[in-house]
Amino acid sequence: RKEVEQDPGPFNVPEGATVAFNCTYSNSASQSFFWYRQDCRKEPKLLMSVYSSGNEDGRFTAQLNRASQYISLLIRDSKLSDSATYLCVVTYDKVIFGPGTSLSVIP
Amino acid sequence: EPEVTQTPSHQVTQMGQEVILRCVPISNHLYFYWYRQILGQKVEFLVSFYNNEISEKSEIFDDQFSVERPDGSNFTLKIRSTKLEDSAMYFCASSEGRNPNTEAFFGQGTRLTVV
Numbered sequence: 001r002k003e004v005e006q007d008p009g010p011f012n013v014p015e016g017a018t019v020a021f022n023c024t025y026s027n028s029a030s031q032s033f034f035w036y037r038q039d040c041r042k043e044p045k046l047l048m049s050v051y052s053s054g055n056e057d058g059r060f061t062a063q064l065n066r067a068s069q070y071i072s073l074l075i076r077d078s079k080l081s082d083s084a085t086y087l088c089v090v091t092y093d094k095v096i097f098g099p100g101t102s103l104s105v106i107p
Numbered sequence: 108e109p110e111v112t113q114t115p116s117h118q119v120t121q122m123g124q125e126v127i128l129r130c131v132p133i134s135n136h137l138y139f140y141w142y143r144q145i146l147g148q149k150v151e152f153l154v155s156f157y158n159n160e161i162s163e164k165s166e167i168f169d170d171q172f173s174v175e176r177p178d179g180s181n182f183t184l185k186i187r188s189t190k191l192e193d194s195a196m197y198f199c200a201s202s203e204g205r206n207p208n209t210e211a212f213f214g215q216g217t218r219l220t221v222v
Contacts, residue, residue: 043198044150044215071122093210094163095140099152 002015003027003096006088008103008104017078023088033064034089035073038100044087047073052101109133113199113215119220120189132201138210139163139182140200141174143167150198156182157165157205188219 006023014017022034034048048055051069061074071088077096083105088098119124124126132139139154144165154164171187183200186193186194200211 038150041196045213045217046210049210056123094165097142097152099149 004088004098004099005062006086006091007101008099010104012104012106013078014106015080017105018065018076019078019087020075020085020101021073021088021103023073023086023090025069025071025090025096027090027092028069028071030090030092032091033062033071034091035060035062035071036087036089036097038087042086044097046054047086075103078103078104080107109212111199111201111212113148113170113197113214113217116215116219117218119222122191123188123219126186126189126219128186128197128199128219130182130184130199130201131180131212132182132199133212134180135145136201136203136212137199138162138205138209138211139174139176140202141184142200142202142213143195144198145192154185182190186219191221193220194221 004025011019035047036044037047038044048057048062050064052064053068054063059076063072084101085100085102087100114129139156142150143153144150152165153166154174155162163172173185175183196216198216202209202211
């Protein structure tokens with residue numbers, strides 16, 4: 001089983017839609033969890049950390065379920081500028097990036 | 108806003124040649140990292156560096172790779188004898204504290220093409 005797995009995508013959604021990304025991880029000792037965003041041919045940038053209690057930042061909500069080893073990212077009212085690849089990142093003694101899920105928001 | 112800078116943005120080299128990729132981390136950061144991303148594939152951790160020594164490295168980071176902080180500002184990745192499969196985007200990152208607990212800021216990357 002891969003260390004971090006994500007929905008394969010791509011996700012093509014209309015503007016204003018709500019979209020959810022899922023991520024699972026294999027190492028139960030994982031300590032920290034993040035969502036990064038990567039635009040085409042650009043560097044990854046931190047979108048948000050993921051806490052056990054769940055956290056929200058504007059249109060973005062991240063959730064963590066340690067028992068199921070599952071992380072999610074919800075984007076509400078999606079905008080054209082949300083089009084990117086979303087990377088799930090999990091850490092224990094090293095930092096592991098998931099393969100990413102591509103999102104295209106269509107006018 | 109402080110940023111991580113990498114040079115060059117694109118490097119083309121012949122197979123078997125040595126390359127040095129350069130990075131200037133954010134000035135008050137203490138932890139430094141190299142990642143690579145082969146075209147169309149995921150971001151892969153190579154190495155982390157703290158207090159002038161390697162703190163962690165992945166299986167990818169074999170004897171052909173080395174890192175150095177030759178002065179107070181630069182952080183370099185050397186690939187001794189490049190192979191075709193080394194072609195990738197190489198990202199440098201730095202953080203104030205030990206990643207993962209502190210956000211790592213990424214440079215814009217160096218695209219290495221081995222021909």
